[in-house]
Amino acid sequence: MQQKDPDWWRGAVIYQVYPRSFYDSNGDGIGDLPGVTAKLDYIASLNVDAIWLSPFFTSPMKDFGYDVADYRGVDPIFGNIDDLDALITKAHDLGLKIMIDQVLSHSSDQHAWFVESRSGRDNPKADWYVWAEAKPDGSVPNNWLSVFGGPAWTWDTRRKQYYLHNFLSSQPDINFHNPDVVAQVLSDIRFWLDRGVDGFRLDAINFCFHDPELRNNPPSEAVAEASIGVRKENPYGYQQHIYDKTRPENLAFLKQLRSLLDEYPGTTTVGEIGDDNSLQTMADYTSNGDKLHMAYSFDLLTEQHSAAFIRHTVETIENKLQDGWPCWAVGNHDVARVASRWATRSPEQIKLYMVLLLSLRGSVCIYQGEELGLGEAELNYRDLVDPYGIRFWPEYKGRDGCRTPMVWHPEEQNAGFSSGTPWLPVYSEHYNMAVDIQEQQDESVLHAYRTFMAWRREQPALLEGDITFHNSPDNTLLFSRKTDGQQLLIGINLGDQPAAFDLPATAQRIDNAPASLGGDWQGNRLELPAFGAAIGQL
Structure with missing residues (x-):
C-alpha cells in the first residue's frame, strides 16, 4: 500500500x-x-x-x-x-x-513557444523569452556567460535581437517576468x-x-x-x-x-x-x-x-x-x-x-x-x-x-x-x-x-531527528541524532588509519545494527578501523 x-x-x-x-x-x-x-x-x-x-x-x-x-x-x-x-x-x-x-x-529552441517568439516582435509569444537589443557596436547586451561556455547570448536573425541562454544556445531562457x-x-x-x-x-x-x-x-x-x-x-x-x-x-x-x-x-x-x-x-x-x-x-x-x-x-x-x-x-x-x-x-x-x-x-x-x-x-x-x-x-x-x-x-x-x-x-x-x-x-x-x-527506516532519529556534532579526532566525524524517543550517536572514520573516540558515559552499542557498522566498543571508548563507521545509542 x-x-x-x-x-x-x-x-x-x-x-x-x-x-x-x-x-x-x-x-x-x-x-x-x-x-x-x-x-x-x-x-x-x-x-x-x-x-x-x-x-x-x-x-x-x-x-x-x-x-x-x-x-x-x-x-x-x-x-x-x-x-x-x-x-x-x-x-x-x-x-x-x-x-x-x-x-x-x-526550454528547447524547438519548443512551439520559442518558434513563435522568434518569428517576430508582435506575436502573442513575443515576450515569452528573454530578448535584448545588441549594443551599438553589435556586440552582446552584457557580460553574462553560459554555464556550458561562451557568452549567454545568441543572435537571432529573424528578430534581429539577442536571446538569453544560461546553458546551450539551443536552450533559450524563458521570461518569468511575464x-x-x-x-x-x-x-x-x-x-x-x-x-x-x-x-x-x-x-x-x-x-x-x-x-x-x-x-x-x-x-x-x-x-x-x-x-x-x-x-x-x-x-x-x-x-x-x-x-x-x-x-x-x-x-x-x-x-x-x-x-x-x-x-x-x-x-x-x-x-x-x-x-x-x-x-x-x-x-x-x-x-x-x-x-x-x-x-x-x-x-x-x-x-x-x-x-x-x-x-x-x-x-x-x-x-x-x-x-x-x-x-x-x-x-x-x-x-x-x-x-x-x-x-x-x-x-x-x-x-x-x-x-x-x-x-x-x-x-x-x-x-x-x-x-x-x-x-x-x-x-x-x-x-x-x-x-x-x-x-x-x-x-x-x-x-x-x-x-x-x-x-x-x-x-x-x-x-x-x-x-x-x-x-x-x-x-x-x-x-x-x-x-x-x-x-x-x-x-x-x-x-x-x-x-x-x-x-534506517525503523530509526526515528535518523528519519527526522536533530543533528549535533561533537569534537572528535582528525579525519573523523562524531554526531548525534535526537528525537523525543530516540538518541543515536554516529562515529565516522574517514581516514586510512584506525581512530579512537571518547564517548559520553551513556553511549552503548546497538546490537541489531547492520553489518556495515562495527567498531570495538569498550565502555565509553570506541575504536574504528580505517574507513569504519559505528552507530550507538545514548
Whole structure:
C-alpha cells in the first residue's frame, strides 16, 4: 500500500533513475519507461521511498532531455504517456512515490513557444523569452556567460535581437517576468499532478528570473560555496552571478508553486541549487513552509570530502535553514561518480560514504549505480556525446562517464542493459559489479545499501531527528541524532588509519545494527578501523 503520510518526503530516500541508461526494453540502445517499469521490483527491494525520473519529455536531445520541446509530451524514444501511467501505477502498488524532473528556467529552441517568439516582435509569444537589443557596436547586451561556455547570448536573425541562454544556445531562457508564462508553467505542472505524480525535482530552479536591467555581473576571484561550472577551464566561475540568476523575484514564484502543490496533499518538491552562495539560497528557498519542500546544492558533489569540510557544510546549512529541510546527495547525472571522486573504489570506503550520507539530517538522493559502487567510466573522445565535455575536452571530460548504462547481468550482451548498441558504451570495469553478481554476495556494496536502508527506516532519529556534532579526532566525524524517543550517536572514520573516540558515559552499542557498522566498543571508548563507521545509542 502507498504511504498516506503527507510528510513522507521528510527523511525519505529518493532513487534517481536516468532512463536513457537504466534498462532498454526494445533493443534500440536507449533505456525507456517500460524498462524502468520492468525494474521497479529491484528498486523497491533497495528499501527506498521514491524514484526521481530524469527528463522523459519530448526533446531534440541536444542536452539529453534537459531541453524540453513539449512539457506535456513523452518523447517516443522513451515510450508514450500510457507507458508513464503504467509506471506510476506499478510504482504506487509497490509503495514507491514518483518524482519527475521539471526544467522550468529554459526550454528547447524547438519548443512551439520559442518558434513563435522568434518569428517576430508582435506575436502573442513575443515576450515569452528573454530578448535584448545588441549594443551599438553589435556586440552582446552584457557580460553574462553560459554555464556550458561562451557568452549567454545568441543572435537571432529573424528578430534581429539577442536571446538569453544560461546553458546551450539551443536552450533559450524563458521570461518569468511575464505573468502569462508563469500561469502556463503552473498549468503544465498541474497536468502531471493530475496524472498522479508525487513530486518534482526542479532543475536549476534559481535560474528562472534575470535582472530586467541586464546589469553586468561583477568579477569574482573565488566563490564562497559550491556553484556550477567553477573550473579553471570555464570562465563562468570568474563572475559573481548576482544578476543572471538567484534573483529575489524567484521567491514569489516559488510561493505560487507551493500553493499549487498544497492543493495535492502528499506531493513535494526538491530544488537543485547551483549558486555562489548555495547554502544561503537553500535556506531562503525552503524557509517558512511556503516555498520549496527541500533543496540540495552542489556542496557534496565536489571533490572536497574531508571531515572538516563535511562538518562545516552541514553545520552551516543547519544554522541557516532553521525551519527548512535539506536534501543531500553525493552523486547524480552531472558529476563524476562518488566512488571515483571521493574513493579509491574500495568497498569499505563506498560503504562508509553510504552510512555517512544516510545518517545526516534531511532527505537523501541516491543516483542509480551508487548502490553497486560503480566508479566513473573512462571514455574515449570519439564516444562522447555530452556537449559540455566535448566543449572542454580534455581538461574536463564532461558528464558521460557517470551516465553509462546500468549493469544487470555480467554474462549477457551489454551487461543486460540492451540487446542493441547502447547510446553510451557499457564500461568494461562495471561488468564484475553487476546486480546479478552482487545479489549473491553477502558482503557486497548492494547488500550493504539494502540492509542499511531497511534498518534506517525503523530509526526515528535518523528519519527526522536533530543533528549535533561533537569534537572528535582528525579525519573523523562524531554526531548525534535526537528525537523525543530516540538518541543515536554516529562515529565516522574517514581516514586510512584506525581512530579512537571518547564517548559520553551513556553511549552503548546497538546490537541489531547492520553489518556495515562495527567498531570495538569498550565502555565509553570506541575504536574504528580505517574507513569504519559505528552507530550507538545514548
